Amino acid sequence: MVRDIRTVAEAFRTARGFDSSPLYSHLLTVVVNDETLLELAARTRHGQQPTFALFGAVHYLLLRGAPDPLAEYYPSVVGDRARPVDRHTGPAFTRFCEAYSTPIASLLSTRLVQTNHVQRALVMRLGLALLRRASPAPVCVVEVGCSAGLNLRADRYAFSVGGATFGDRTSPVRIRVEVPEAALLPDLNQLPRIADAIGVDLDPPDLTEDDDRRWLRALIWPENSHQAAQLQAALDVVATDPPRVLRGNAIEIGPDVAATLPHGAPRLVVHTAARIHVPAEQRPAFDTAVAAFGAGGPMLHLALEDDQRTAPSGRPGVGLTATDATGSRTIAVADGHLAWLEPLPAMNDLQLRW
Numbered sequence: 392m393v394r395d396i397r398t399v400a401e402a403f404r405t406a407r408g409f410d411s412s413p414l415y416s417h418l419l420t421v422v423v424n425d426e427t428l429l430e431l432a433a434r435t436r437h438g439q440q441p442t443f444a445l446f447g448a449v450h451y452l453l454l455r456g457a458p459d460p461l462a463e464y465y466p467s468v469v470g471d472r473a474r475p476v477d478r479h480t481g482p483a484f485t486r487f488c489e490a491y492s493t494p495i496a497s498l499l500s501t502r503l504v505q506t507n508h509v510q511r512a513l514v515m516r517l518g519l520a521l522l523r524r525a526s527p528a529p530v531c532v533v534e535v536g537c538s539a540g541l542n543l544r545a546d547r548y549a550f551s552v553g554g555a556t557f558g559d560r561t562s563p564v565r566i567r568v569e570v571p572e573a574a575l576l577p578d579l580n581q582l583p584r585i586a587d588a589i590g591v592d593l594d595p596p597d598l599t600e601d602d603d604r605r606w607l608r609a610l611i612w613p614e615n616s617h618q619a620a621q622l623q624a625a626l627d628v629v630a631t632d633p634p635r636v637l638r639g640n641a642i643e644i645g646p647d648v649a650a651t652l653p654h655g656a657p658r659l660v661v662h663t664a665a666r667i668h669v670p671a672e673q674r675p676a677f678d679t680a681v682a683a684f685g686a687g688g689p690m691l692h693l694a695l696e697d698d699q700r701t702a703p704s705g706r707p708g709v710g711l712t713a714t715d716a717t718g719s720r721t722i723a724v725a726d727g728h729l730a731w732l733e734p735l736p737a738m739n740d741l742q743l744r745w
């Protein structure tokens with residue numbers, strides 16, 4: 392589906408979250424001012440963010456070896472030799488998009504924005520610890536919009552949170568999150584037994600396929616080598632014991648998946664950076680499908696989405712929302728990539744009832 396290019400231009404003009412990439416911060420402006428690039432970006436699938444999709448498609452082709460001078464600006468391709476942004480960067484990007492318009496359009500019309508950011512596994516681990524504090528019972532875990540399912544393995548990673556370490560200290564996957572007021576957090580070493588871990592995704596990447604792994608890599612900004620290394624380590628850990636990831640739209644298959652969970656068993660349902668990729672008119676149905684997981688047992692539902700909030704320290708972030716038997720509340724404000732998280736006292740008000 393080709394989108395309205397004014398909407399696409401607005402997406403590039405108002406894009407947030409690109410601060411850690413000088414290259415993409417520059418290219419956002421280049422695209423906004425070029426009608427041909429906007430028309431190309433308009434080939435992005437309905438509901439998907441055209442910024443992530445266009446930059447991901449170009450990055451994917453460069454990672455696959457497209458021989459082009461544009462590669463010189465990508466540290467992910469040429470390493471330390473990468474050129475800083477200069478007056479030739481925009482023209483190089485424009486020429487690349489013209490030369491590779493067919494494969495770019497093909498990627499935009501077939502691929503989804505599926506960035507699987509392992510740092511966000513802290514949300515899963517936090518949810519497990521909160522449930523453990525409420526009940527010793529085994530827990531079923533569901534991640535809606537889980538991409539490759541890397542965050543469903545939050546019990547296999549090493550965490551450094553607010554200066555303390557948790558989890559599997561021998562894990563090659565190391566997640567460091569800056570947390571002031573860490574005393575508000577539950578004990579992240581006390582987890583319940585996980586009875587089942589299930590992911591749901593529109594198009595789960597296949598961890599054994601080079602192209603799918605490359606697409607996940609391409610969605611990480613070219614300068615973010617730490618995040619790329621984290622992804623690689625998690626892909627290797629998870630490939631040895633992948634969680635069950637069901638293919639389908641959560642709106643359609645969610646209720647059937649919910650019906651398979653053991654009656655009365657506590658369940659943790661999580662979605663992070665997934666609802667933002669659901670077309671706006673379908674979000675109420677998405678919310679209904681997620682709520683349906685609470686019909687068969689006590690549920691804690693955690694969501695880290697595009698809910699703009701100000702953290703207690705004054706920095707802008709997104710709200711981490713918790714929904715339990717008594718309703719929804721913001722229990723923390725975090726950076727969207729979970730570089731930091733500021734817990735709120737409401738973290739300790741949760742009630743696991745059914």
Ligand SMILES: C[S@@+](CC[C@H](N)C(=O)[O-])C[C@H]1O[C@@H](n2cnc3c(N)ncnc32)[C@H](O)[C@@H]1O
Nearest residue numbers: 505506507508536537538592593640641663665
């Ligand atoms: C940006 S990724 C986030 C992945 C993971 N939650 C994380 O935080 O690393 C969003 C994922 O949501 C999936 N998705 C979007 N809409 C969906 C829907 N209606 N049902 C199931 N999955 C969906 C996409 O396929 C994609 O893999």
